Amino acid sequence: MKVIETITEMQQISNEQRKSGKSIALIPTMGYLHDGHCSLIRHGKVLADVVITTHFVNPTQFAPNEDFEKYPRDFERDCTLAESNGTDYLFHPSVSEMYPNDFNTEIKVSGISDKFEGKTRPAHFKGVATVVSKLLNATVPDFALFGQKDYQQYLVIKQMVSDLNFPVNIILHPTKREEDGLAMSSRNVYLSDEERMNATILFRALSRAKATIINGELNRQKINSIMADMLITIPGVKIDYASAAEANTLEEPENFNSGQSIVLLIACRLGKTRLIDNMVVNSK
Numbered sequence: 001m002k003v004i005e006t007i008t009e010m011q012q013i014s015n016e017q018r019k020s021g022k023s024i025a026l027i028p029t030m031g032y033l034h035d036g037h038c039s040l041i042r043h044g045k046v047l048a049d050v051v052i053t054t055h056f057v058n059p060t061q062f063a064p065n066e067d068f069e070k071y072p073r074d075f076e077r078d079c080t081l082a083e084s085n086g087t088d089y090l091f092h093p094s095v096s097e098m099y100p101n102d103f104n105t106e107i108k109v110s111g112i113s114d115k116f117e118g119k120t121r122p123a124h125f126k127g128v129a130t131v132v133s134k135l136l137n138a139t140v141p142d143f144a145l146f147g148q149k150d151y152q153q154y155l156v157i158k159q160m161v162s163d164l165n166f167p168v169n170i171i172l173h174p175t176k177r178e179e180d181g182l183a184m185s186s187r188n189v190y191l192s193d194e195e196r197m198n199a200t201i202l203f204r205a206l207s208r209a210k211a212t213i214i215n216g217e218l219n220r221q222k223i224n225s226i227m228a229d230m231l232i233t234i235p236g237v238k239i240d241y242a243s244a245a246e247a248n249t250l251e252e253p254e255n256f257n258s259g260q261s262i263v264l265l266i267a268c269r270l271g272k273t274r275l276i277d278n279m280v281v282n283s284k
C-alpha cells in the first residue's frame, strides 16, 4: 500500500491506473478504522482492480461546537488495517492541501440535505458534499462505496452525483454491527461502560419498529412513538430524531403505503456522545 499526500499525485496515479485498463473503487473515510470501514474496503476489492481508501478528517463537516479537534485518530493502526483489508493507495491529504487559503466553493444539495441530520447539523452535508466531490475529482473512481450507517449521507451523495454528472457508481454497503447490535462507529470509543451498555437501545428500538411495520403498522406517528418510547427508557438520553420516512426521498407521509420502502432513522445523545443508526424495511 502506498500513502499519497497530494491531490496532483493522486490524480496522476489514478490516471495511470485507468489508462492501463484498471477499474478503481474509492472508499472515503475519516480514519480511526473499524470493521465497518474494513468491510467497505474488502467489498471495494471485490468490485474493482484498485482500491483507494481516503483518510481525511474533514473540518468543514463539523460545526464549531462539534468534535473535530478530539475526533479519534490513530494513523499507524489505520495504515495496517487499510493495507491488510486490501487498500492499494491510502489518500491522506492535509487540511491545507484540501482547503488552501483561497478555497472558495461549497456544494449544497437541497431538499434531501435539509431534513433529519441536516436540521440538527445545518452545515454538515455542505461539508460532506464538497469534500466528496473533491475526493471524486482526485481519484475519478468507477465505484465509490458508502455505508448504510450514514444513510442520509448516501442519499445526498447519490443526488449530487446524479445532478453534477460524476461518472461513478455509488454503492451502498450494509451496516456492520457489534454482536449486541450496536452499529460500529469511530465515536463509540467516547462511550463510558454504562453508556456502551445503554447504546444498544438504538438497535433495539429500530428492530421493534421494524417488526411492527412487518406486522402491518403503516401510521408514521405510531411507528415514531414506538422508537421514542423505547429510547426514553434510558436515563439522560436526548433524542434529536426518531423517525420513519420514505426510503428514497425521506418524505414523511401520515401513513405509508403497503409495499413501500421505509427507512427508520434515529439520532440521539448518550451523555456527550451523539449516535446515529437506521434500518430499511419494506411494509407489507
Ligand code: AMP
Pocket (backbone or CB within 6 Å): 028, 029, 030, 031, 035, 036, 037, 039, 040, 145, 146, 147, 148, 149, 150, 173, 174, 175, 176, 177, 183, 184, 185, 186
Ligand atoms: P466515517 O469514517 O465515519 O466518515 O465513515 C466512512 C464510511 O464508512 C462512510 O461511508 C460510513 O457510512 C461507513 N461506515 C461507518 N460506520 C459503518 C458501519 N458500522 N458499517 C458500515 N459502514 C460504515
